Amino acid sequence: MRELVQIYKPQLVVLMETKVDFKTMGFFFNGMGFTASAHVDPIGRSGGIWMLWNPDIVNVRVVEASLQQITAIISRQDYPNWLLSTVYVSLNNNLRDNLWDQLEEVAQNMTEPWLVDGDFNDFTTRNEKQSLQGNQNQKLSQDQRRGRKFNERVDNCKLMDLGCTGPRLTWFNNKKGWANTMARKGCQGYLCSILIEQSVNVEMGNISVVREFSDVFPNELPERLVDKEIEFTIDVVPGT
Template sequence: MKLLIWNCRGADNKVFKRTMKELVQTHKPSILVLMETKVELSSLGQFFNKMRFTASSHVDSVGRSGGIWVLWDPFRATVKPLEVNAQFIHAKVQRDNFEDWILSAIYASLNRRNRDLLWANLEAIADNMTSPWLVAGDFNDIASLSEKRSFSTNISQARTQKFNARMNRCNLMDLGCSGPHLSWSNGRQGMANTLERLDRAACNSEWRLAFTEGAVRNLPRTYSDHSPMVVYT
């Protein structure tokens, strides 16, 4: 199974639709996770139906900001939502002849206090988690100094330490990635350019044992400032 996970920075435009079709045709994902969609899913229902994707789990945007969608090919998998809020969709993934597992699709807020609420929720989930668990998306945080390249701003070691402590409290291990290591760019040129690894997938030991060949590949950025990410189980 493949999951295509992408902070697409707006889904209601021709470039998104063309890019989405190309990504689906090339990588053939069973599950799509889209963030920062900026529109309601209902406006694109027909577009996704033509590609055989359905959805019952989504957080629509507020005005022109936010939004998380989880869509899936019903011939390959079933996704059942368990908990939904503005920063994550927590769902059970089911597939014939395979063990059920849990997906938490993350779109972490830029606001520090809101991110604290996200991690409090994830820690509460982790305390009772016995199933294989994958947590993936845009965390809006970095785990080490090597995950940021910038000429104009300082890198906060306290920020990376806090992020790693949270991952540890949730018993999550980073799956790493191939392809472009730094998944987000501010789009500026020269000395003003900043790159960070804001997008990642992490899992608990049960997911790692269930999917021993699980891996992540970051794809080149297109019109969005974030790279699409493919998770292979």
């Protein structure tokens, strides 16, 4: 990891499925410049989310944290704010549904571009899973329902899949022969939602007060207005 940080020089790093408490690694990350953090420690050997950043370069304000996700507003000088949700989704169906309920609530109140990354423990189509276990027709039906539900949740949050590079199947269960199962999941999941604002080109001649006092206003306004005090006088004509 130290070598990767030296090569790519990230200012914010997210780690998932950490398996150990953050306190055991804090000094290690401090030595690489990540002196600020938000973390959800694993339960036993399951789960764990660490969000690390360099506070001299980037500001991270956590707005929500739970066992399955950390959501934060990311801000940096001269760049627009954006929202980051890092997830490690439980295999428990009820907990999984709770997380997606939380993400849908975020989507309803979102005002910045939003990136959701992490381990969804799910797949979008049957092509993202390869298994020879059990009744294949039954497994196919179950996987289709599961994939359909996952896609519906993604659509409800108005997210789109950014895709990935590397092997098509990124996880396997360490079993051989007929018991082997492979799937595309893990840290290959990146979903984003972008707000598109339609800009309106306002012409000077379309503003009523400008038309009325055309001799006062310039034909073009400067790109950046200067905020300063201006001295002026109003000559009053007697009898008016």
